[in-house]
Amino acid sequence: MKRRELIRTGFLAGAAVALRPPAGKAQNAAQSSELTLAQSGVDASKDLAAPGWKPLFLDEHQNETLIVLSDLMIPATDTPGAKEALVNRYIDLVLAAETPETQRAFLNSLGYLDGESMRRFKAAFRYLSREDQDILLHALAYVVNESRWTGEANAKPDVGHVHFEALKQRIMTAYYSSQIGEKELGWDGAFAHGPYAGCDHPEGNHK
Amino acid sequence: MNYTVQEPLQQTYDAVVVGSGATGGWAAKQLAEAGLKVALLEAGRAVSPKEFTEHMPGYKLKYRDHSPEVVRTRPIQKQCYACMEYNYEWFVNDLENPYSTPAGKPFTWQRLRVLGGRSLVWGRQSYRLSDNDFKAASRDGYGDDWPISYADLAPYYDIVERYVGISGAAEGNEMLPDGQFLPPMKMSCGEIQLRQRVKAQFGHTVTIGRTAILTQNHNGRAACHYCGPCERGCSTFSYFSSPFTTVKDAMASGNCTLITNAVVSHVNMDDGANTARGVTYVDRLTRQVKEVRAKTVILCAQALESTRILLNSSTREYPNGLANSSGALGRYLMDHVTGGGATGHLPDFKTLPDANEPQRPNGIYVPRFRNTPSSGKHSRFLRGYGFQGGADAEFNFSVEGYGVTLKKAVKQGIYGIGLGAFGESLARWDNYCEIDRDLKDAWGIPALRISMTHGDNEAALMDDAGATAAEMLEAAGAKDIKMQAKVEMPGMAIHELGTARMGNDPKKSVLNAFNQAHDVKNMFVMDGASFVSSACQNPTLTMMAVTVRACANLIDRFHKSEI
Numbered sequence: 001m002k003r004r005e006l007i008r009t010g011f012l013a014g015a016a017v018a019l020r021p022p023a024g025k026a027q028n029a030a031q032s033s034e035l036t037l038a039q040s041g042v043d044a045s046k047d048l049a050a051p052g053w054k055p056l057f058l059d060e061h062q063n064e065t066l067i068v069l070s071d072l073m074i075p076a077t078d079t080p081g082a083k084e085a086l087v088n089r090y091i092d093l094v095l096a097a098e099t100p101e102t103q104r105a106f107l108n109s110l111g112y113l114d115g116e117s118m119r120r121f122k123a124a125f126r127y128l129s130r131e132d133q134d135i136l137l138h139a140l141a142y143v144v145n146e147s148r149w150t151g152e153a154n155a156k157p158d159v160g161h162v163h164f165e166a167l168k169q170r171i172m173t174a175y176y177s178s179q180i181g182e183k184e185l186g187w188d189g190a191f192a193h194g195p196y197a198g199c200d201h202p203e204g205n206h207k
Numbered sequence: 208m209n210y211t212v213q214e215p216l217q218q219t220y221d222a223v224v225v226g227s228g229a230t231g232g233w234a235a236k237q238l239a240e241a242g243l244k245v246a247l248l249e250a251g252r253a254v255s256p257k258e259f260t261e262h263m264p265g266y267k268l269k270y271r272d273h274s275p276e277v278v279r280t281r282p283i284q285k286q287c288y289a290c291m292e293y294n295y296e297w298f299v300n301d302l303e304n305p306y307s308t309p310a311g312k313p314f315t316w317q318r319l320r321v322l323g324g325r326s327l328v329w330g331r332q333s334y335r336l337s338d339n340d341f342k343a344a345s346r347d348g349y350g351d352d353w354p355i356s357y358a359d360l361a362p363y364y365d366i367v368e369r370y371v372g373i374s375g376a377a378e379g380n381e382m383l384p385d386g387q388f389l390p391p392m393k394m395s396c397g398e399i400q401l402r403q404r405v406k407a408q409f410g411h412t413v414t415i416g417r418t419a420i421l422t423q424n425h426n427g428r429a430a431c432h433y434c435g436p437c438e439r440g441c442s443t444f445s446y447f448s449s450p451f452t453t454v455k456d457a458m459a460s461g462n463c464t465l466i467t468n469a470v471v472s473h474v475n476m477d478d479g480a481n482t483a484r485g486v487t488y489v490d491r492l493t494r495q496v497k498e499v500r501a502k503t504v505i506l507c508a509q510a511l512e513s514t515r516i517l518l519n520s521s522t523r524e525y526p527n528g529l530a531n532s533s534g535a536l537g538r539y540l541m542d543h544v545t546g547g548g549a550t551g552h553l554p555d556f557k558t559l560p561d562a563n564e565p566q567r568p569n570g571i572y573v574p575r576f577r578n579t580p581s582s583g584k585h586s587r588f589l590r591g592y593g594f595q596g597g598a599d600a601e602f603n604f605s606v607e608g609y610g611v612t613l614k615k616a617v618k619q620g621i622y623g624i625g626l627g628a629f630g631e632s633l634a635r636w637d638n639y640c641e642i643d644r645d646l647k648d649a650w651g652i653p654a655l656r657i658s659m660t661h662g663d664n665e666a667a668l669m670d671d672a673g674a675t676a677a678e679m680l681e682a683a684g685a686k687d688i689k690m691q692a693k694v695e696m697p698g699m700a701i702h703e704l705g706t707a708r709m710g711n712d713p714k715k716s717v718l719n720a721f722n723q724a725h726d727v728k729n730m731f732v733m734d735g736a737s738f739v740s741s742a743c744q745n746p747t748l749t750m751m752a753v754t755v756r757a758c759a760n761l762i763d764r765f766h767k768s769e770i
Contacts, residue, residue: 034252034296035258035296036260036292036293036294036295036296037268037269038260038263038267038268038292038293038294039258039259039260039293039294039296040258042267042269043267044267044268044269045264045266045267047269072609072610073609073610073613074609074610074613074614075610075611075614077611077614079614081614090271093269093270094270094273097270097273097274097275097278098275137609141607141608141609142607142608168609172604172613172617176602176604176617177265177266177271177272178266178271179264179266181266182264182265182266182562184614184618185562185602185617185618186561186562186563186618187562187563188562188563189264190563191261191262191432191434192432192433192434192565193433193563193564193565193566194431194432194433194434194565195393195422195430195431195432195433195565196392196393196433196564196565196566196567197393197565198392198393198394198395198567199393199394199395199396199398199399201396201399203403204403206396206397206399206400206555206556206557207557
């Protein structure tokens, strides 16, 4: 279990199965309504980069906010970040097909970010300076989830932190499931690296 | 290989086999190779290796496994981890294949209708049962013994294992008989530490999973190349699935006619005689209704589907379902209870997960250690459970914070460890399926109403499993241990068993010890429906062994003209 945890978790739900999507050439199966697009060999990895892309679900402000936010969450370093991975476009695609409840929950989280931004800095999140964006995100990311007086855990998790984590999970899923994300994790693109060697350490010493 | 689908001939076959999965494939192979003329019926289409997707990276999927089409057409099927954007067309369309459940008693029923059935996506874990299972009722007083013992089945386990290719390690465990194993897959550092510490502290065995995946070339199939996602198909046929093994053999014998898209509705009886005449099916695509005549009828459609066919085959003589003079048809539905276990991480182990490490499609197994001959009787519950699990370095997608630190922490990883239980589901009369008179599938065939709950014993098993899993992880040195002791919805194990059970007493069982209906001598049910108890081991290996044993008996008696 290496890279797919974010896409599909279910360790306790069934047999422990190692999941990893390895590379390979697209199969040329005949098109059929009874095959999935994947089984028909369709490669959709370039769809999001199509010229003239427009959001299906998000409005322009929401889309721009998501780009700014995702770039702060997973910035470009010596490797590309969420912006290059077109994380906003993938999230838009998935949200467009989601239930109204899920759509509402996402917009609520994004709206919360703008609300906090307006309250503290009098401007929507995407217009803040990089420094103020960091101040705001830091406050949401690292919440002290217990009473300062009693040390007891709060009965309710911090609302801002919950919204932050919801947005973060969306962005992480989108990033690490992209081709850029697979490279970020170090995958060489080959699908077979077997056989599995396992542990060959002397007994009791696994360093 | 692509099969040429043949039209049913105007002939009477020696046997019609309904279902082409793990057991149907074996029945077709054994009977056809013995010279019987066999019609093998499959409700779905043929399958081709061209549609395997195990080597397609996730980023090529339009929705990267969040496809709304899966949600729309497979809201139930997608509860199975193996039903993905890659392969969901193999699973039944829930809109076309309804079933009902009583209020407050959810049951998830995960099915495939395609050549090979669930053998295309199964978990592949393969364990023998022992007389602690077959004769459990004699030992603890609950339920009924199987009409067969381990000694009856052992030679057939051998046959199946040698053909299928099961990799595993012999352990000499009293609850888990050893078999004919290919070399075992290797264990990780964390798993070896768990094995050593659990043995030292509790005396329990931790072994590598016994799995129907080849670790060396075997019977014309290649060894596993450790790419990982078996449930999307295997271009080297390294895991066992019936289309490319047993069904292929059956076809090669020249004695088997495969009829795909044949949705069987019911068994037909001879006029004025207590013998089955064959089956009627609806062509899945054209909706034409056809009849296949055969001297013997063998249902291998999956426990609930085989029983549904019998319930839909009522006659004047059998008003409550064919071969149901006992009233046991549909009763004693079982599915292993899941939901107990624990996860944690091993801080002393090197993390830094390697995306290019071979992907072992297998975990570890802890055989049952409760209510065993050496452990003695447990005070709070009957029977027991086994654990599946694993330990390895993983990317850490639940890191705190954001930004550059997040990116680094994900790659720094975590050494995860976890155990999840599969517990015995006690056979209970009040867990059952029946025909829902108000509900029909897309082919007009009356659908099932499934009524099942896990009881107090199953809850106690999962409660104990959570505690013992946590103890074992602690012994291995794990930190941040999260214990789980809930009871998952019935059906989640995808190990449906019972509903047409075997037994020596025709008043209490549907089938005899050779899977032959007590009431209708030329009719057989050779799948999980025949199980008397569920044990806690993954059942497919036993289902196949039971089928091969039943076929040996059928062939012998067929040649003696007794059937």
